[in-house]
Amino acid sequence: MVYISMINRLAYQFNINPAILSDGILWFKDLSSPDPTGILPVLGGLMSLLNIMSTSLSGGSSQFRKFKKLFTIFPLISIPIWMTFPAAFNVYWLITAGCQLAVMNAFRFDRFRKMMGIP
16 A cells, blocks of 8 residues: 555656656556556456456355456446556556565465475
8 A cells, every 4th residue: 555655656746757758668658647548457356356257266155156257347446547547556456466466376386385495
């Protein structure tokens, strides 16, 4: 939560770091304004959806499965909201969700857990 407030402060107070207005990459040049194409929010929503779908439900209660169905809707609903956020927030969200997905899936492999010293 602290990181999100830092990103918002940088995106809306240009005097802290004026480079946020011109240091974007690819199609978004201004990290303080929303992504003009909407690609970042859609990718972030899909990445969040993949994170939710990749959690296992083996042995879970029926109530938990109902909550999971509800949670699969949230990333899709949030995409239009994220389209109004600065591109810096969407880049942060996309990277964080991607790292979370990679780590969650890496721990499914016995070889990785053994390398990390986790039984």
